[in-house]
Amino acid sequence: QVQLAESGGGSVEAGGSLRISCAVSEFGYRNSRYCMAWFRQAPGFEREGVAVLYSNGGYKYYSDSVKGRFTVSQDNSKKTLYLQMDSLKFEDTGMYYCAAEVVVSGSDCALKPSSDFDYWGQGTQVTVSS
Numbered sequence: 001q002v003q004l005a006e007s008g009g010g011s012v013e014a015g016g017s018l019r020i021s022c023a024v025s026e027f028g029y030r031n032s033r034y035c036m037a038w039f040r041q042a043p044g045f046e047r048e049g050v051a052v053l054y055s056n057g058g059y060k061y062y063s064d065s066v067k068g069r070f071t072v073s074q075d076n077s078k079k080t081l082y083l084q085m086d087s088l089k090f091e092d093t094g095m096y097y098c099a100a101e102v103v104v105s106g107s108d109c110a111l112k113p114s115s116d117f118d119y120w121g122q123g124t125q126v127t128v129s130s
Contacts, residue, residue: 009124022098035109
């Protein structure tokens with residue numbers, strides 16, 4: 001069982017930066033292979049995957065909407081996932097969710113539909129004012 005808990009959301013002006021975190025609580029996480037992902041959802045829109053990271057190799061992939069502005073990373077102990085968001089735009093506003101999927105290898109880690117991910121956090125709100 002994996003438990004995920006996001007934090008760090010808030011309000012920021014367009015052009016600003018914000019870093020959100022996802023604490024991962026699961027025995028044996030370090031030795032497991034997970035595809036970790038950040039999704040976001042704005043009111044009236046579907047949940048959108050913005051970044052993924054393979055927990056056992058650091059492989060990363062970003063959606064076109066955030067590429068070059070957002071950076072996904074994990075700390076050395078692999079117990080926390082981060083999303084550094086720079087040059088924020090109004091359209092980045094939404095609830096940001098951390099998600100995890102058990103995978104066999106890094107090649108299985110990709111921006112897949114939200115239904116493919118097994119574990120979810122409660123979300124943290126990011127609001128960008130124009």
